[in-house]
Amino acid sequence: DSDSILNYLDNDDDGDSVLTINEDVNLNGDPTDDDTDTDTIANFLDNDDDGDGIPTIDEDANNNGDLTDDDSDGDGIPDYLDATSDDDSDGDGVPNSLEDLNNNGNPNDDDTDGDGTPNYLDTDDDGDSIPTFNEDLNSNGDWFDDDTD
Incomplete structure (x- = not known):
C-alpha cells in the first residue's frame, strides 16, 4: 500500500x-x-x-x-x-443469488459439502473434486438436469 x-x-x-x-x-x-x-x-x-x-x-x-x-x-x-447478486464470487459459473440453497437470504451459511467454505466462495460446492463450473455440461445454467450416462 x-x-x-x-x-x-x-x-x-x-x-x-x-x-x-x-x-x-x-x-x-x-x-x-x-x-x-x-x-x-x-x-x-x-x-x-x-x-x-x-x-x-x-x-x-x-x-x-x-x-x-x-x-x-x-x-x-x-x-x-x-x-451484487449477479456476480459469481467463487468463479464456479453459479451466480451468488443461486447459491442460497436454504433460501434464508444468507448464502454465507450454505455449505453443501461441509468443508467449512460457504458455497458462494467454494469452487467445488459438492466436494466431488470436479469444479462446479465444469458440472453444467449442457450449459443451460441448470446444474441439476445434466445426464452424464
Missing part, C-alpha cells in the same frame, strides 16, 4: 481500512488465499475486495471506522465483501 511499512509488519497490507487478519474470508487462518472478486489479487492486497467499483475504504456505511460491521442488505456478508 506504499506506506513504507513492510507487509509482514503492516496490520493493513493494502491500506483499505480492513485489517489483514479480517480479510480471511474462508476462515482457514490464511488471508493470503482469499480473493472475493476473483481478480487474481488477494483481498489483503486488493483495494476493492468485492470488485463492485467502490474502493473498500469507502464502504464504511455507518462511518464508525469498522468496515466489518456494515451489512446494508442484511445477508450476513459485510458490504466490503458483498458483490
